[in-house]
Amino acid sequence: MWYALMQKSLCYLNLAGKGVVIMTADILEERKKSIISSDFCCHGDGKGISCEKVSVSGSVSQRACVYCGARVVLNPITDAFHIIHGPIGCSSYTWDIRGSLTSGSDLFRNSFSTDLKERDIIFGGTKILETAIDEVVAKHDAKLIFVYATCIVGVIGDDIEAVCRAAEAKYNILVIPVKAPGFSGTKSQGYKLACDAIMKVIMPAFDGSKIPGSINILGDYNLSGEMWIMQGYFQRLGIKVNATITGDASLETLQTASKSVLNIVQCAGSSTYLAKRMEQEWGIPYIKVSFFGIEDTSNSLLRVAAALGDEAVMKKAETMTKIESSKLQDFLTKYKPKLAGKKAAIYVGGGFKAISLIRQFNELGIETVVVGTQTGQKEEYDIIRELSSPGTIIMDDANPSELETFMKEKKADILVGGVKERPLAYKLGVAFCDHNHERKHALSGYDGVKNFVEEINLSINSPVWELLA
Amino acid sequence: MLDLTPKEITERKALRINPCKTCQPAGALYCALGVHKCMPHSHGSQGCISYHRSVLSRHFKEPAIATTSSFSEGACVFGGGSNVKTAVKNIFDIYDPDIIACHTTCLSETIGDDLNTYIQQMDIPEGKLVVHCNTPSYVGSHINGFFNMMAGFIEYLAEKSETCNGKTGIFPGFVNPGDMREMKKIAGLLKADYIMFPDTSGVMDAPITGRYDMYPKGGTKISEIRGLGAVRKVVALGEITEQEPCMVLKRKTGVDSDILPLPIGIANTDEYVMALARLTHAEVPYVLEEERGQIVDIMLDASAHLFGKKAAIYGDPDTVLGIASLVLEMGMIPKYMLTGTPIESFNKKAAALLEKYGVADQCTVKANGDLFELHQWIKNETVDVLIGTTYGKQIAKAEDIPLVRAGFPVLDRHAHALQPIVGYKGALRLVEMILNAILDKQDRVCADEDLEIVL
Structure with missing residues (x-):
């Protein structure tokens, strides 16, 4: 089928005199502005990539919704009750899916919802929500409750804010509404709502005091213990970490956030907005960091030390990054011959992660030939273009056929993506690395470099490929 | 793990915790x-x-x-x-x-x-x-969605016909492609010319080929769905799942259905085999008799270890009923039978099954339940094995009970969707899994002097 379509709409573009041939078969007209080539804007209008839009009707979008964005950011808060107000699906699909590890409570690994029924849709669901909150508080020692409104609640007009206010007054605990109907925007909108909710958790504890030289880590979700790896580095440097947002967070640690003098933002897509709000409210400056790959990890540690302006810490950071990077050289020397010359395709959630991955592949001598993100932003796509070699395909909100088309055309050896992309890659005979919710090894920091390289090697050089004659 | 769950059970009117269904x-x-x-x-x-x-x-x-x-x-x-x-x-x-x-x-x-x-x-x-x-x-739940979509296809496509096309319709229920293949194998052995609808074999278990087919080879063809209006009869598997599609087909085309339990366990598989044999007038071939004899042989061996052992079975209604039937055949007690799907006939069917084996007073049955409640039941009176979806994994760990994965969804294992739990072969697989799970735990926890090489 694919070939037939290609015949139908095959289109050759000679790019910037480089003779690069791009096949645009299988691409919806509306989608063409969301796909560019790094050296030339082949499908767009010359103004760069079209992004930060809702998906085109009828496309096989890989994206989730506003509610999902809010839920994935808040879910790792370990001792919170997350009550999903809506029919069962929204709570079912997001039950314990993130792989965020906890050092304390495992409350967040349960799924709470109001499981709305037809009569609730007709008569309104506020009563049932009130009862659900009562039931939580009556039987459990609840201190923090998030109430998420899903699509249908947005339509039937339940006033969840009023319910939450009343419950807060009744029980003297935090009950925070997150109004996240799926249709009200993109996943990024959900990130924003989550950030606002986090602000509501921190606000009541603000007392104006500061802990000198201390930081918050924003936008890391402690998948496979990645937050702990970063915390370990900061501990060695003598930097105190107050709040981890939201990986392995608790109400108590979150409420120390306003005491920090610096915010570092790992997942920029989800948490830059929170950093900006904290800057406005409490004057805490922020820097964006990335702990994926040696280069970015070392740079991030040095930049955090510099931003804190403590000479002693800066010295320690210099020594530590040198030692840690050199420790990895033997390891990399061993693996490089197995990986150099391979080609990678990247399809991840945010643009910042894509940037780190391109750098990391460069370190390994792997060329990145396709880059896509679900929610990348304009500035990020600009950086991606600069980092990529000529002819690299860059896509926003790609669908499986587009991924297939360009992975084949560019002869990718490995795809880095999430749950929906894994079987697609395997079907194409392409290796795969999960860099999303389902990663099973920590991929951040120096430890993460080892895990990442081992995983890439394991997949690219698996003996099973030999059987696929 | 699951520190939240208290032993004391109190009534919940609004709060759903740890669902056993999706939408x-x-x-x-x-x-x-x-x-x-x-x-x-x-x-x-x-x-x-x-x-x-x-x-x-x-x-x-x-x-x-x-x-x-x-x-x-x-x-x-x-x-x-x-x-x-x-x-x-x-x-x-x-x-x-x-x-x-x-x-x-x-x-x-x-x-x-x-x-x-x-x-x-x-x-x-x-x-x-x-x-x-x-x-x-x-x-309802995803089960309602499954049968409503079936009914939708039938409503739009099935054509009333004056002449019979000589075929047999098979509705497999909400099962894995591995199950559908086993059902088709049995139908083939009974010389049935069949239309299976829907049929995810060849779609959701497609082989690796080095290319990605958006539409793999498998799946019921549109002409076949149209032809459902001209079949001799439909053998519909899943007494709860198949009511609606069979009713719509009857109303639209007049075609009758035999609605049977999912063929899990011996009695249920026998029913499926006999229903097909009645339609095709074929003799049950030796190869099926042999399969049946083999599995009964193994069940006899297994029942020495399994007789009286208690199981908690949870998941989709027809799957739970089928697995309960199988464990009862070996003398096990399906202590807890729970589905998240809010279809009340599950309770009646489960009660009738338990009554048949005289164990109704020892067991608890619930439709529209959740896994939080199942966990509470287990805290009050434990079981020897959990049989159901991956979502029981947390309970299994918290209470140190072996888990046998069956049904939908299984998110943490591979190859399960390609293997049957239906038919005699499926029964063999389930019995082996249950036996291994229980004996593995026994070997793990027993005192050194009690560890036996030969069992």
């Missing part, structure tokens, strides 16, 4: 994937279909293709008509399926979108089809 559209998607060259389409927000595709990909370890109307705020105010019309045009232009199967969501149902009318207003290319069904997420 209708997920089932509708799975059903539509069992139709050849069909693009399932979700009429709702873009997140819904992303979730359904993820859960199917996690269970089957396969791509699960589907499109979405991608509702915006405007669509909620003015209706999703233009969204679905644009979507259908785009889908035929680019993905080129033969048929699009739309299902609704809680959102499009609540704003009152009338897909029937929208489809009539659409400009559908010659030779192509669009069908739909209503799957409000606030009614």
Whole structure:
């Protein structure tokens, strides 16, 4: 089928005199502005990539919704009750899916919802929500409750804010509404709502005091213990970490956030907005960091030390990054011959992660030939273009056929993506690395470099490929 | 693990904790994937279909293709008509399926979108089809979605016929492709010329080929769904899942159905075999008799270890009923039988089954339940084995009870979707899994002097 379509709409573009041939078969007209080539804007209008839009009707979008964005950011808060107000699906699909590890409570690994029924849709669901909150508080020692409104609640007009206010007054605990109907925007909108909710958790504890030289880590979700790896580095440097947002967070640690003098933002897509709000409210400056790959990890540690302006810490950071990077050289020397010359395709959630991955592949001598993100932003796509070699395909909100088309055309050896992309890659005979919710090894920091390289090697050089004659 | 769960059980009126179901559209998607060259389409927000595709990909370890109307705020105010019309045009232009199967969501149902009318207003290319069904997420579970989508296909496509095409319809129920293959194998051995609908074998268990086929080889063909109106009879497997599609088929085309339990366990498989034999007048071939003899032989060996052992069985209603039947055949007690699907006939059928074996007073049965409650029951009186979906994993760890994975979804293992739990072969597999799980634990926890090499 694919070939037939290609015949139908095959289109050759000679790019910037480089003779690069791009096949645009299988691409919806509306989608063409969301796909560019790094050296030339082949499908767009010359103004760069079209992004930060809702998906085109009828496309096989890989994206989730506003509610999902809010839920994935808040879910790792370990001792919170997350009550999903809506029919069962929204709570079912997001039950314990993130792989965020906890050092304390495992409350967040349960799924709470109001499981709305037809009569609730007709008569309104506020009563049932009130009862659900009562039931939580009556039987459990609840201190923090998030109430998420899903699509249908947005339509039937339940006033969840009023319910939450009343419950807060009744029980003297935090009950925070997150109004996240799926249709009200993109996943990024959900990130924003989550950030606002986090602000509501921190606000009541603000007392104006500061802990000198201390930081918050924003936008890391402690998948496979990645937050702990970063915390370990900061501990060695003598930097105190107050709040981890939201990986392995608790109400108590979150409420120390306003005491920090610096915010570092790992997942920029989800948490830059929170950093900006904290800057406005409490004057805490922020820097964006990335702990994926040696280069970015070392740079991030040095930049955090510099931003804190403590000479002693800066010295320690210099020594530590040198030692840690050199420790990895033997390891990399061993693996490089197995990986150099391979080609990678990247399809991840945010643009910042894509940037780190391109750098990391460069370190390994792997060329990145396709880059896509679900929610990348304009500035990020600009950086991606600069980092990529000529002819690299860059896509926003790609669908499986587009991924297939360009992975084949560019002869990718490995795809880095999430749950929906894994079987697609395997079907194409392409290796795969999960860099999303389902990663099973920590991929951040120096430890993460080892895990990442081992995983890439394991997949690219698996003996099973030999059987696929 | 699960420190929250208290032993003391108190009534909950509003709060659902740790569900044992998901919403209708997920089932509708799975059903539509069992139709050849069909693009399932979700009429709702873009997140819904992303979730359904993820859960199917996690269970089957396969791509699960589907499109979405991608509702915006405007669509909620003015209706999703233009969204679905644009979507259908785009889908035929680019993905080129033969048929699009739309299902609704809680959102499009609540704003009152009338897909029937929208489809009539659409400009559908010659030779192509669009069908739909209503799957409000606030009614029932994914099981309802599955049978509503079946009913939707039948309503649109099945044709009443004066002449019989000599075939037998087989409705496999909400089962894995591995189960469907086993059902087809048995039908083939009984010389049945059959139409299986839906049929996800060859779709959700497609082999690796080095290329990605958006529409793999498998799936019920559109002509076959049309032909369901001319079959001799339908053998429908799953007493709860198949009521609705069989009723719609009868109303539309007059075709009768034998609605049987899922063929899990010996008695249920016997029923399936006999129903087919009655239709085809074929003799039961030796190879099936041999399979039956083998599994009964093994069950006799196994029952020495399993007799009186207690199981908690949870998941989809027909699957739970089938597995309970199998464990009862070996003298085990299905101490707890729970489904999240709110269909009350589950309770009656379970009670009747337990009554038949005289163990009703020892067991607890619940439809519309959740895994939090199951965990509480277990805290009050434990069991020897959990049999059900991956979501029992936390209970298994918290209470140190072995878990046998069966049903939907199984998110943390591979190869399960390609293997049957139905038929004599499926029974053999289930018995082996249950036995291994219980004996492995026994070997792990027993004192050194009690560890036996020969059992």
